[in-house]
Amino acid sequence: MLCLQINKTYLISLLVLTLFSSCDAIFNKKEEKEPLARVGDVYLYKEDVATLLDNTISEQDSAIFVSNYINNWASKQLLLSKSKINLPEEKLSEFDRLVDDYKSDLYTRAYVEALVFNAQDTSISTSQLRSYYDKEKENFKLSEKLVQLRFVEIPTQFLDKEGVKRRMDNWSSSDKEYLDSIAVQFNKIHFNDSVWVSVSRVTEEIPPLALLNENDYLKKSQFFELQDSLEVYLGKVTDVLEVNDVAPYEYILPEIRQLIINRRRLDYVKKLKTEIIDEAIKKKEFEIYDKN
Template sequence: MASCNSLFKEEPEKEPIARVGDSYLYKDDVANLIPQGLKGRDSAAFVVNYINNWASKELLLDKSKINIPEEQLQEFNRLVDNYRTDLYTRAYLEALVQQSSDTSVTKEELQGFYNNEKENFRLSEKLVQLRFVALPLQFLDKDIVETKLKSFKAEDKNYLDSIAVQFKKLHFNDSIWVSASRLIEEIPPLTSQNEEKYLKNSQFFELQDSIGVYLGRVSNVLDINDTAPLSYVTPDIKQIIINRRRLSQIKKIETEIIDEAIKKNEFEIYGKD
């Protein structure tokens, strides 16, 4: 017949490695924190350091509970409880929203939002549509590239594409809006002091520094306080729409949870007329 000990096995007690007052630090807790690869003296040093840090915090915590005024302790406990509640509820809501989240935004939604919020999309810096190339200083056919870049018919683009490996940089898509600050990064001789001279509608520019020659053909410019084009702010609008959708979903979940709790008699407010 089996003994009582074999029938009713008790869970093995955790092995403590340090104590401060009534608080214990257990071997298993520290073992899981030791970085992989630490062995021998390094591992032991890590454990000793962790124990000392733990003890220091526990001792300071005990002292604080004795020396901090009671009303302040109550306020701290309230803040801790609120923080814990926020962590749990936020994680739960995020999980629910992820399950039903829709990150697709139609062109109609983008256009509608843009039309209604145009005043909020004023530019804080100049935008430019252009095409440009950066050539090595020793490049021989600069004049041909300049002519092709200005004309930019289908055959011109084909020619430039065919020799593109010889360029240090290139940007041929002049339907894309680029900020002046980005261009200043890409074209070192272009600066905030001289951009007004070179970044103008229908302007062709040639700039040079110690490492190359930069040829550019500006097709369009939008200045500070102009309304940003939809194509430029589309990523921002999309994110705003998704965020609003998410907040709406969270509000809906919170409302449904309360309604369900009321129906199940799990939630009621006392003293209502």
């Protein structure tokens, strides 16, 4: 009987020693973080800074960077510590609430954006675009004057300037063909007079035009000739839309497309919020208590 008791005690002691040895071995395997600096109970570790270092910079520059980083980190920690001591309690509570709200917004916004990105349908038919424009066209008022025009920029020494002027003004099929055939002699051309262009864009392309004189030249059916020290600019305005006129469909098309996509996004997010609450209620993860 005594022998059995001794053996039992021996086995328990051996088991305890084995456990302690195993734990010690496990603990020894855990790598200790190497601290770079300390402010109070807060440590800055080498691995925190290592990810910020660029392998392409020299050892001297790395040392300077680490030194500056440590000093900046320390100053922030010290100021933070002082602020927690010296700021009023209600102000600290307010800041903590703002930090929590900001953190929550970051997480939820990133998650929602990922869901929207995966589910978003960016395909929009021509009929959908046109329908949206017809329904909302009164909201699409121009903030800048638009023109339809054709123009060419030619050197001042160009030999047949008068011929180009005549054909630019007449604009028959044969005139277009002829001007296209000699287009390589022009510095700039814009023959697509069905496209609406903002006045600011026109004045960029034709330097002698400016906001102060554009009303004299950019008038419907107006032919103009302008010149600077190097070039001559010949143009014919075919149509004009003024500020506060309804923006033409073709001009506003990219904006309409983006508006439709944005509206789909808002509808999806609204639906997502409703569905996630309904699902949480069904799973009993969300409950509102009756205050009565």
